[in-house]
Amino acid sequence: MQKTVLIVEDEDILREIVKDYLLNEGYEILEAVNGNEALDIFEEYEVHLIILDIMLPELDGWSVCRRIRKSSDVPIIMLTARADEDDTLLGFELGADDYVTKPYSPPILLARVKRLIDSRYSSTGNLSSLDTLVISGIHVHFPSRTVTVDGESISLTHTEFEILTYMMRNSGIIITREQLIIKIWGYEFAGDDRTVNSHIRNLRHKLGDKADSIVTVIRVGYKFEDKA
Template sequence: MQHILIADDNQDITDILSTYAVKEGFNAVVASDGEEALKLFQEYNPAVVLLDVMMPKEDGYEVCRKIRSKSNVPVILITARGEDFERIMGLDIGADDYIVKPFSPSEVMARVRAVLRRMEKKEVANISENTINVGNLIINLDEYTLHINGAKVSLTKKEIETMWTLASNPNKVFTRDNLLDSLWGFDYFGDSRTVDSHIKRLRAKLDKMEHPLWNIKTIWGVGYKFEVEEN
């Protein structure tokens, strides 16, 4: 049985989410503060983590950072505030999704199923240390090559690295700052327009070939993701 870690200092919320999680076939592990959440994460190695942003001792952002430094487990942040900058901040530190209170427990479980499907797709995509194979796409990082339907697509080194970053995390949203830091480094002084222009040029090259099973999708106001179609 898979474990789900639910961390929130509001017992009413943890009780109802635990009830729904058990119905979904999970073993619910509950924490009431950030320190306890990290301890239980180490102990139970959960399949997915739900984190309230405003928790005592260590908030959800800090817990997410620490989890992400050692694990790729899906993390969903829960908050009472829904401002865009908070959502972007959560995604920047590695959260996979973001839910605003008040919420429907059924919606939360749907989000849980969605992030777990992303993880399954990552496995289905046949991602190894230096090669990605998803649908008609093959990326080889050793050779810095990308093929669609067996044909090599002429891309720059940075474009290959961009595709690798996105495709190695199917359906995960990357903010523009994520991509700037990952591809250009923290010391780069460009802005989000650098990313937008770069993605535009990359798409122009990729779209010369048919790729119906995957696409680089724009998430308006946030960033981009490598979207893989449902089977």
Template sequence: MPTYATGDGHNSDFTILIADDDPYITELIRLYLSNKGYTLLSCASGSEVLPLIRSSRIHLLLLDIMLPGLDGWEVCRSLREMSDMPILMLTAKGESEDKALGFGLGADDYMVKPFDPNELVMRVGSLLRRAYTYTQTRRQMAAPAPLQFDTMRIDTAAHTVTIQQELIELTPREYKLLLTFANHPNQVLDRQQLLDLVWGGDYFGEDRVVDVTVKRLRHKLSEESGYWSIETVRGTGYKFKVGG
């Protein structure tokens, strides 16, 4: 069963879900994050994570990999299909292959146990600032005119994308990535530039997250138009090619 701890102060606006079956680790995290005022929710089974996220207003997930019920890999994969919520994997699996898999599935950050709780607090704060400051800022900005590329229309006021007048369901991160490409047509953007523009300059993770998000974006857009395409520039990054 999930357990709750309500924070106070400005950080209480953020709710963090701790998914870990080690009660010592959960209590350690709870101690440090509650001291910063965060509202905390915890569970010890992977099968509890997605139902909790669907039923609660959660802003960040601290995710162990070796969970009963549903492991962290599957939780991460499933969550990325429905949300851009920041995911910080916190696990004893510290091999480079494990980290690559975590970032490949869409994790935003990865820490290996044993970890420094103070560093965890800093990384949590960074992930929350990057994820939610952009969302608040873009709502306050006057939106420019819609962008049109053949049959694809990017409505910058409504933050929606349509192709042949059919709505394309994108996560906020996928939308921001597409908008970044659209604002730099026919320009090569390397992975670090995309990380800075889409994820923010204080991103701690690996640049493989760019490739994963581009892959999801391509799949959703289908790239059926002969007028535009998201091209891979080998060894560098990507280019949003427009025109013949």
């Protein structure tokens, strides 16, 4: 099935460059030049990934991301013209899965798109050998990518789901921040430890009473522990 990417970028030249690269890779492309148009398109069409600029007319990328996350876990890559780490962390807190700082290399952006789409929608992808995984009252159903905690459904972003399931599959094993970055974002990722910390903080918040299943190992990383 052909995957659809929504490009939300008000700079025509940049949008066309990204569009051409993605079209050459076989993706179907939808385009928006402002935040309100992006939301309208997202409501009308099936979108598999969004490339979302932060600085947009009418409605900025932060607001678009926040609204989409109320109803969808579609992968979102944020584009920012600023190398401000606080901007990046805010994007992750709002539910973005990845970010790219302008000026960027289109092939690098394409690699990020392919990684997210492959891991999110591939039938082989990152699926467990079993359809389900249950530890400490946290129940993961891989075919539907749903997570419940003590029977209550929780909403995770694509990246939060990948982090949680990676840690649960390696329950009891210390995982360094570097290992998480390589596994979840890839070798080309330009972020740092604060990126990982931000996602872990969000994940713990959503896990509620099960947050203590993710244990911090000082100066090393994290470990998932069965608290049952």
